[in-house]
Amino acid sequence: MSSPKILVVLTSHDKLGDTGKPTGWYLSEFSHPHHVFDQASATLTVASPKGGAAPLDPSSVEAAKEDDVSVKFLNSQSQIWSNTSKVSEFLGKADEFDAIFYPGGHGPMYDLAVDEDSQKLIAEFWAKGKVVAAVCHGPAAFVNVKLADGKPLVDGKKLTAFSDAEEQQVGADKAVPFALETKLKEEGAKYEKAAEAWGEKVVVDGRLVTGQNPASAKGVGEAILKALKA
Structure with a gap:
């Protein structure tokens, strides 16, 4: 595949529950896959539920201030x-792309988890044989996605996502609308995670590619490209 075409979907949600804290999408979870895609001359199209500016979580900017890839991405893209x-x-346009990818951040827990257009889009990409991928809280977008046979997208599939233990460690477990690991398991997913919290974990089940946390972002980008070649 000479130049893969990837649709990236970001959150439009900018508030962490009723905490008063800002949220959005997480910088390193887009910057590192973007760097991988860029090296492969991929063409990216970026969407969000509301369109326009997609809110970047300011805490993710602070967390990545020593991360050259993220700093460069922030300043140039x-x-x-x-x-x-x-x-x-x-x-109706899944045929125009090779993959769809959802970066994380807490935002997707609030809007993409319940966005019907996003759910239809994921189901369409899956039905068309495309690669479907997400990292960290990005798999929140897979919750409630039903396939043509009525079964949940994640039912019986191996995947990972931000763990309930990690959510507790960042103190957001009371703010988020649901526990992502628990919810995915309830929908039948064969959830896997790293041996320790915050460890890198990328899980590939055919065309479904997922990463557990920010440390897994680069690996998800690489796994997406590998899945496209397969």
């Missing part, structure tokens, strides 16, 4: 998240 297209515009 802001146009790709400051003017996103609406997710709804891509319904």
Whole structure:
């Protein structure tokens, strides 16, 4: 595949429950896959539920201040998240892409987990034989996705996502609308995680590619490209 075409979906949600804290998508979970995709000359299209500017979690900027890849991405690529297209515009267009990818951050827990257009889009990409991927809280977008046979997308599939233990450690377990690990298991997913919290973990089950946390972001990008070649 000479130049893969990837649709990246970011959150439009910018508040962490009723804590008053800002949230959004997480910098390193887009910057590192973007770096991998860029080296492969991939063409990226970026969407969000509301379109326009997709909110970047300021805490993720602080966390990545010593991360050269993220700093460079922050300083040179802001146009790709400051003017996103609406997710709804891509319904019926899965054939124009090779993969769909959801970076994390707490935002997806609030909007992408319940966004019907996003759910339809994921089901469409899956039905068309495309690679479907997410990292950290990104797999929240898979919750409630039903396939043509009525079964949940994640039922019986090996995957990973931000663990309940990690959520507790960041103190957001009371703020988020649900526990992601628990919810995915309830939908039948064969959830896997790293031996220790915050360890890198990438799980590939055919065309489904997932990463557990920020440390897994680069590996998810690499696994997406590998899955596309397969």
